[in-house]
Amino acid sequence: EDQVTQSPEALRLQEGESSSLNCSYTVSGLRGLFWYRQDPGKGPEFLFTLYSAGEEKEKERLKATLTKKESFLHITAPKPEDSATYLCAVQVKAAGNKLTFGGGTRVLVKP
Amino acid sequence: DTAVSQTPKYLVTQMGNDKSIKCEQNLGHDTMYWYKQDSKKFLKIMFSYNNKELIINETVPNRFSPKSPDKAHLNLHINSLELGDSAVYFCASSQNPTSGTTGELFFGEGSRLTVL
Numbered sequence: 001e002d003q004v005t006q007s008p009e010a011l012r013l014q015e016g017e018s019s020s021l022n023c024s025y026t027v028s029g030l031r032g033l034f035w036y037r038q039d040p041g042k043g044p045e046f047l048f049t050l051y052s053a054g055e056e057k058e059k060e061r062l063k064a065t066l067t068k069k070e071s072f073l074h075i076t077a078p079k080p081e082d083s084a085t086y087l088c089a090v091q092v093k094a095a096g097n098k099l100t101f102g103g104g105t106r107v108l109v110k111p
Numbered sequence: 112d113t114a115v116s117q118t119p120k121y122l123v124t125q126m127g128n129d130k131s132i133k134c135e136q137n138l139g140h141d142t143m144y145w146y147k148q149d150s151k152k153f154l155k156i157m158f159s160y161n162n163k164e165l166i167i168n169e170t171v172p173n174r175f176s177p178k179s180p181d182k183a184h185l186n187l188h189i190n191s192l193e194l195g196d197s198a199v200y201f202c203a204s205s206q207n208p209t210s211g212t213t214g215e216l217f218f219g220e221g222s223r224l225t226v227l
Contacts, residue, residue, distance in 0.1 A: 034214045043115070043201050043218030044154070085152065091214045097142060097205065098167055099214060101154040 002027040002095070006088050006102035013109045016077050021105045023088030024070040033071050034099065035064050036087040044087055078109045114138050117202045117219035124192060125227055131188045132222045134202030142166075143185040144203040144216065145177060154201070160185055192226045199223045 003026045013019055025033065032051050036044035048057040050066035057064045061082060063074045073086055085106045089099040117134040124130055136143060144167075145157040159167035160179040174190045185202060203216040 032214045036216075041220070043203070043220050044216070046215045046217070049214055087154065089154075089214070096167060097159060097161075097214075098156050098169075099216065100156075104152050 002100045004102035010106040015111050018076045021073040025090050027092050029093035031091045031093045034089045038085045080109050083109045115219040121223050123225045129190045134185045136204040140204040142205045146201040148199045197226045
């Protein structure tokens with residue numbers, strides 16, 4: 001069965017304190033790995049797609065990387081507005097357009 | 112102009128009742144989904160429709176019945192509600208699988224269902 005595990009569950013950062021979130025996955029035939037951001041009371045918002053090991057994507061203070069077994073979301077010099085839950089999801093070749101999500105990492109950035 | 116809108120945002124109801132959640136997208140996407148987010152924040156797919164055709168049906172009790180009258184709408188009807196049905200239900204849409212990436216989902220704001 002496809003599995004996606006995110007760590008840590010929660011992360012408290014001071015503004016400007018860079019850190020990384022981990023998403024490890026066990027799937028057969030990865031088609032893509034996706035990162036989403038979810039604010040309280042809102043639906044997830046798409047951030048990045050990664051397709052192959054070694055690929056990297058950047059958006060403002062966020063950078064996502066992918067290896068054959070895990071993905072990292074690096075947050076550089078975070079600001080309070082980066083506080084959110086970050087969700088990782090995988091799409092498997094044999095499963096059509098279904099996404100399997102991890103449990104998320106809740107990030108709180110304090111000023 | 113909201114891309115994926117679902118109503119109602121909140122439902123509070125008694126066990127055994129029937130309820131419906133409606134979803135509409137104005138993005139021109141062919142594929143729509145229902146996801147359930149439980150109290151531990153895990154998002155799990157329930158159903159997926161592509162151009163009104165059911166393409167994913169996870170192991171969901173048959174008390175849950177999706178209906179897609181056209182490709183811009185996907186509704187969810189739940190019969191005989193149980194306590195365990197309490198969750199946030201998200202509607203989402205994405206491009207046609209054959210024309211673009213289908214992992215980029217656009218989600219609605221969710222419908223929080225509380226069963227008493």
